[in-house]
């Protein structure tokens with residue numbers, strides 16, 4: 001089985017792109033399934049089901065979604081291998097722009113959209129910078145100049161990535177993406193022993209542990225304060 | 233340059249040799265101020281484990297990416313502009329697997345080719361094939377040649393060399409900038425040398441295309457539909473590096489379409505136009521008819537069609553004249 005991790009800011013077009021790309025994979029006779037990770041709520045599993053795509057959903061609830069992802073992905077892989085899928089796609093929303101659920105040796109795709117503003121590539125951390133493929137969506141509603149500037153900013157922060165423009169509504173570009181997601185000669189049975197590309201933050205403060213009260217005396221563990229003196 | 237030799241390089245020397253590298257540092261939030269005397273190794277060495285975690289800084293990745301960035305930029309700055317003089321489409325199959333029957337289709341610089349056919353007939357796939365420079369590896373099995381030859385892979389994967397630029401009716405400006413700042417930003421990202429002059433030329437050309445004038449200080453979001461379209465076309469004609477321009481329906485209101493096409497052609501573009509507007513379609517030299525996912529026919533615009541075009545243009549001028557009378561609050565009488 002091939003595994004691909006797809007992540008990107010909320011509403012960047014991940015689900016739309018995945019749906020269109022799986023269409024293209026289906027036409028090539030490949031069986032694809034999706035594992036959807038989110039924080040509090042998602043409808044995406046219903047969209048995948050409606051399209052006849054096998055799907056598993058996980059909500060992290062009170063946990064950091066990327067921590068939750070990495071603690072559960074092995075079980076999902078097991079499911080995929082048992083079901084005999086050719087390709088398993090994980091979709092997860094990058095909520096804090098800091099983490100990324102990418103694993104060394106496993107294809108990583110970041111989806112971002114042209115509407116998010118040209119400074120967005122600068123603000124996204126490893127989720128964008130260490131992706132193998134960056135998919136840029138919503139090019140249908142902005143000008144050619146904005147598309148070019150946006151893509152060049154993405155290229156500056158991640159020159160090693162393949163950058164593709166995909167329209168999540170019409171599917172333009174999704175066939176091209178599908179050819180980059182599956183490779184017959186690659187295959188994996190388990191993630192055990194593999195490593196994350198980049199460590200997740202090790203922050204653990206009293207609020208992580210359920211504290212609700214505000215004030216210095218309740219702040220324990222890994223606490224950091226804003227600099228109120230400096231200009232910024 | 234491998235990571236080791238790069239690591240021993242002094243930032244000052246690195247930036248002197250590759251001035252563009254400063255944008256890598258800037259866009260990755262890596263401050264250069266006061267650090268220029270350090271070697272790259274010393275520079276990254278300043279960040280201890282905590283700072284690296286704090287900034288989500290992956291030093292090995294930066295060595296690789298900075299090396300790749302320098303390589304790409306050198307290739308970009310160093311290479312002779314390879315001009316795309318022709319694009320050739322070699323036939324594949326339609327949706328039912330039937331072979332396309334047009335022999336081969338070569339579109340040359342300075343030509344306008346229209347694409348017609350019902351929605352869903354395969355217009356997007358044809359454009360997709362061109363953009364992806366298909367080599368028999370798309371659902372249509374078509375192949376695309378550039379200047380008569382099997383093309384370089386860069387056309388598929390490089391962000392700096394994209395084959396097709398696109399202008400369509402649905403596109404809008406979403407940035408909060410003035411016209412001047414906007415064009416400047418684009419010129420910067422394209423690393424254009426004589427920036428001021430280029431920007432001036434774009435704004436001038438856009439004004440010539442749009443009926444109503446706008447100034448460099450106008451915010452792009454307050455341009456009228458016609459003015460926006462005019463600016464998009466002038467900017468794409470002059471600043472976009474893509475040799476092929478795809479136009480997906482442009483409305484007639486507020487823009488001189490004939491002049492817009494002339495501008496694109498004078499900038500040595502190949503123009504593809506998806507349209508069912510008879511005036512636009514007949515302005516083309518040829519039109520590709522798409523049916524059931526395949527190229528059904530290629531029609532040369534006939535002499536008779538060209539005559540009809542002049543009649544249509546005359547009708548169109550009348551319509552526009554009525555429109556502007558209305559706008560000016562006049563009474564409509566016989567023209």
Ligand SMILES: Nc1nc2c(ncn2[C@@H]2O[C@H](COP(=O)(O)OP(=O)(O)O)[C@@H](O)[C@H]2O)c(=O)[nH]1
Pocket residue numbers: 008009010011012013014015016017137138139140141166167168169
């Ligand atoms: N115009 C346009 N809309 C898009 C595109 N891709 C996605 N969308 C829309 O953007 C919204 C969010 O997309 P979705 O796939 O749910 O984003 P996700 O949260 O990243 O999975 C939906 O309404 C999509 O229809 C695109 O390329 N162009």
Ligand SMILES: [Mg+2]
Pocket residue numbers: 014015016044091
């Ligand atoms: Mg989604």
